[in-house]
Amino acid sequence: MTHYSLYDLNEHIRRVLALNFQQPVWIAAEIAQLGQSRGHLYLDLVQKGEGDELIAQAQAVLWAGDLRKMRARLASDLDAVLREGQEVKMQITVDFHERYGLKLVIADLDPAYTFGQLELKRRQTIETLRGLDLLERNRRQPLPKVLQRIAVISSENAAGFRDFQEHLTQNAFGYGFSCRLFASSVQGKNAEAELLEALQTIDTTRFDCIVIVRGGGARLDLSAFDGLELCKRVAQMPLPVFTGIGHDVDETVLDLVAHAALKTPTAVADFLLQHNLSFENELLQLAARLRSAGDQQLKISQLELQQAEQALRWNAGAQLRASFERVDRIAEALPQIVRARLRGQAQKLEAAEAVCLALHPENVLKRGYSMTYKDGKPLMDASEVASGDLLETVLLKGTVLSKSVGRKRNAARDPRDGKDDRS
Structure with missing residues (x-):
């Protein structure tokens, strides 16, 4: 029976691949793992089926020279595309070595494909949230009159967090705030999981609102804020959530489900300050209305008191005059009354005297x-x-x-x- 040596087999495979893949080809795959050595990038590429099971796997390399050329052309987009968990489209040459086996050598990248895949995923997330009636849920949360106790989710080393804190605490109005940081990554493959963990850690009874802030970065750095589970959690939070994730153009799904989405961390701080300032102005206006109403009521009461005083004086004078007139009438009638009373009493006395005389023993005798x-x-x-x-x-x-x-x-x-x- 004819047989091949391992080397002969591998050499045959190399010739077949070289014959069929004479030109570079474009492929799409997910970066499962990424490593770097001596300036070269080594990637484990995978493809998953509908059930998220692994159906294909291969190793790829991006040589240091090609990496420098791509970095000069793509700038920050390169780092955003080349990260674990990212779906990428790349131009590769198929290389097979009799000893080292199959290796895909990356010649070029298409960031637009990655952006498109992320946008497709973003739209799917939005439709899922709309079907669950979660897009407007957090926006319907009532705002407290004063936003003072703030739970902040950010990276403790992020410039955006420092900007937010300084802008908030060094305000011109003298407002005091209590900010507590719940540290989390705000970019990278672990960002969504850490953001979810931070949200679950917050005791919502001790805060007035939640703020999620980060500094600027590449567009693909925002992909963590498009995650379905993160957005569902934010939408269902019992506190209003404000975002300031540092991007002037792109809007993340997290921005859509938040109570209010601001462009930068300092814009979030301004929003909180303006909210509290509005409440203070309401109080000042209310105090002014109360003072005005009090002054008006005082004037009315003073007028009523003056009228009552005048009425009292008039009534007292009228009653006094009536009393004097009554006294005068009594004084005029008193002599006649006395004389009539005396006559009546005199008549009674005379009658009694007559009875007494009639009953006197001498008269009886x-x-x-x-x-x-x-x-x-x-x-x-x-x-x-x-x-x-x-x-x-x-x-x-x-x-x-x-x-x-x-x-x-x-x-x-x-x-x-x-x-x-x-x-």
């Missing part, structure tokens, strides 16, 4: 009556007299002494006339 005494006391009842008692009878003229010989019943009490009751 004048009418033929007499008064009988026993032991110096007036005698009222015949039953008190015993036979032989000494009695004294007073007449109009003189007194008669007598001795009782018996009693005679009163005709009103005993109809037996003429009968004596002698003891």
Whole structure:
């Protein structure tokens, strides 16, 4: 049976590849891993299926000389394209070595392809968020009257964070702020995961708002802010989220779902200052309205008091005049009243005097009556007299002494006339 040596096989493969890939070809792949040695870049390229499973893999190299040429032509876009997890389109030559195997040598890059893929992913993320009704959710969060306790997500070494903090704390209004940094990468392959972790760390009950800031950078540096999970989380935060990720032209998906998107970190600081200034102006206007209303009410009260004082004076004078008139009328009528009262009392006195005179013992005696005494006391009842008692009878003229010989019943009490009751 005929067989090949390993070298013969590999040499045959090299000739076949050289024959079929005489010119460079363009391929699209994802950078799974990226390394550098002696100025050369070494890449592990992969392609994934619909289920995110690995269906193809190859190694590629970008020689130092070609790398310098590309950097001169593409500038910052080169670093933005050549990063792990990025989908890239590259022109390669197929190289196969009998000992070292297959290697793809990168001759050129097409950043526009990467930008297009990111834009496609960005649009898909936006449509997903729209379907979940999350694009406007954080924007509907009510803003506190004062934004003072601020959770800041940024890289602690980022110039944008320093600009934000200095602009906010060194304000001309004398406003005080409490800012706490939740450190996170704001670019690179780990940025989205670290941003999510920072959001989950924030105790939302202790802050008024969340601010995400970073400095400037290449367009592809913003790709972390287009991540679906990050944008979903920001949209669902119970606090208003403000972004200032340092790019004047491009708008990230995170900007779309945030409560407000500002261009730079200092613009975010200005927004917070203006918000608090608006509240202070409202308070000043309210205080002015209160003072004006107070002054107006004071004037009204003073006028009412003056009117009440005038009315009181007039009423007091009128009542005093009425009282004087009443006193005058009483004074005029008093003599007549007194005379009438005296006449009435005199008549009553005369009548009483007449009764007294009629009942005077002397007048009674004048009418033929007499008064009988026993032991110096007036005698009222015949039953008190015993036979032989000494009695004294007073007449109009003189007194008669007598001795009782018996009693005679009163005709009103005993109809037996003429009968004596002698003891």
